[in-house]
Amino acid sequence: MASLRPTTRRRRWAAVLGATALAVSGGGLLAAPAAGAAHTQVTASQAAVDFPTHCIPPPIAGIPPIDGTTTAEITVDNAAPKVGDTVTVTYTVTKPAAGNPVDLALPADIMTPTGKVALGGAQSGSVTVAGPKKNPPVPGKGTFPPFSMTGTFTVSAPGSITLSPGDYNIHTSYIMELDTPCTVTNPPAPVSQTIVATPQPGANERSIQLGTASGKPGDKVTVTGAKFTPNADITVVGRSGAAETADRTTVKASATGALSASLTVNDKATTGVVAYEGAAWNADKGAGPAAYTVIDDTPLPANSQKLNSAVAAGALSMTQAGDTVQLTSVDFGKGGASAGDLNAVTVKDFRGGPAGWSLTGKVTDFTGPGGKIDAGKLSWTPSCTTKAGSPSTCAAGTAGVVGGAGATLASTPNGTLTGGEFTAGAKVSLDVPAFTAPGAYAGVLTLTLT
Incomplete structure (x- = not known):
């Protein structure tokens, strides 16, 4: 029985060698994309790209580093996000840098990939991606099939954001737990995907205040405001319900978005004052109305008395x-x-x-x-x-x-x-x-x- 032990050890060593060789290639199948998956992705300027890759096998493999070309593509679930949206990124290696270098067939479901997708343009940084522990058997000297990794990131800036394949690592769980890091030789890799982010609509914080809440026809009221677009033309106008009155003036906001205007109020129908940017009232670019009362000073008929009461406005x-x-x-x-x-x-x-x-x-x-x-x-x-x-x-x-x-x-x-x-x-x-x-x-x- 002693003569059989060296043979048993060689077989076990061959199994370990086969597993690490798969990891060295940087291209073992982790999760082949489901049929039709590519058709469900929303993409913009998507392209498969080639880039040189340097993979370092575990020392136990006894195999030198492998320098080869990886072909990969990046897809996203939303090519036109708004700032604050979460985008799902899929990094697919469609053609690994190497195949299985040994005659030993490799079993299914032994590999787990992780990696990075590099962001550029309007937003910098990287996206961490990972794939499941899933791959079909790989025959001896066979070609490694594709594998995919996914991750998410939050859009933080508007504009064009580029996505490029980055470094990745293949972890193998076959007899031993081993890692094989594969790096982009000349980073960054070419851009595979470009998305265009738009700003998240914000709340309207424009506001106005009146220097006085009432006056006689012909009196001027001081109108001040804040949070308007710097240097924008601002229309200041009287309102009666939803309709504008004849009381109107136009001023320019300051460089800080402040408003200062003097409005002459003649129309007795005026019950409020609004201010807005643009040619017509827009709730997203306007403020008010601020309440204003025109005091009717028409002379009284002879032998009459005018009785005044008031309802005090609150806050x-x-x-x-x-x-x-x-x-x-x-x-x-x-x-x-x-x-x-x-x-x-x-x-x-x-x-x-x-x-x-x-x-x-x-x-x-x-x-x-x-x-x-x-x-x-x-x-x-x-x-x-x-x-x-x-x-x-x-x-x-x-x-x-x-x-x-x-x-x-x-x-x-x-x-x-x-x-x-x-x-x-x-x-x-x-x-x-x-x-x-x-x-x-x-x-x-x-x-x-x-």
Whole structure:
């Protein structure tokens, strides 16, 4: 029996050699794309590219480094994302740098690939990608079939973003656990994919204030404002309900977006003042109306008395039920939705004018022991209820990403007479990446009422 042991050892060594040779090639099948998968990807400027690759086998293989050409392509699930969107990236090696160099057939499902996709253009950095432990048997001296790896990244800047194949590693689990890193010889590799990101629409934070709330026909009222587009032409005009009156002037915003105008009010129908950019009113680029009352000074008939009373206009205000929200925990390695409920916000509109209001929110990045979770990972589903008897009816904002650009939580429209009491809230959810470092993460959601 002793004479059989060297033969047994040689067979085991051959098996180890075969497994490491597969890893050295940098091209063992990990997860061949499902039939038709390429047709479901949304791509822009997609192309397969060739690039030189340097692969270093484990020392136990006894094989020198392999320098060859890898052919690969990058695909995405969204070629036209908005800032804050999450894009899924697939890195497919369609032609590995080498084949199986030995006569020994290699078994199925022994390889797990990981790698990087390099970002360029409007956004820098890299995307970590990985594939499942899945491959068909590879015959001796056979050609390695393709394999794919996937990952995600959050778009952080508008513009053209390029994606190029990066370094990858093949981990083999056949008799021994071995790694074979394969690097791009002359980085970066050619661009395989280009996507075009657009800005996330932000909340309108423009606002105006009047120097006085009333005056006689012909009086001038000072109008100031903020958060307009720097150096933009601004129309300042009187309003009666939803219609514009004859009181009008045009000024230019300052270099910081501030507004300063003097409006002469002659029209007795004027009940408010608005300011907007462009040729006509646009709620996304305007502010107001701010309430204004024209005091009728028409002389009284003989032998008559004018009886005056007043309803004092109040303010637009908000209060919130608390200043801390504890979201649910997620598991390391799984990630997913960390969810909770926003503290209720009560809005009281006692101005008694024609102006509606808008309650918007924006959030900072969530910081913790592992760095940060991007603000674009926070989304909400807003809600709003109106107290019975209120002249206005509030509408909840659209469900979606909050992010650093901001989004609307709730609002009421302009009208002939607006006001009331309202309660706004939201279901909030933070999409935590799977392998975010354990620990507590916190971001600040700032609410603005205008």
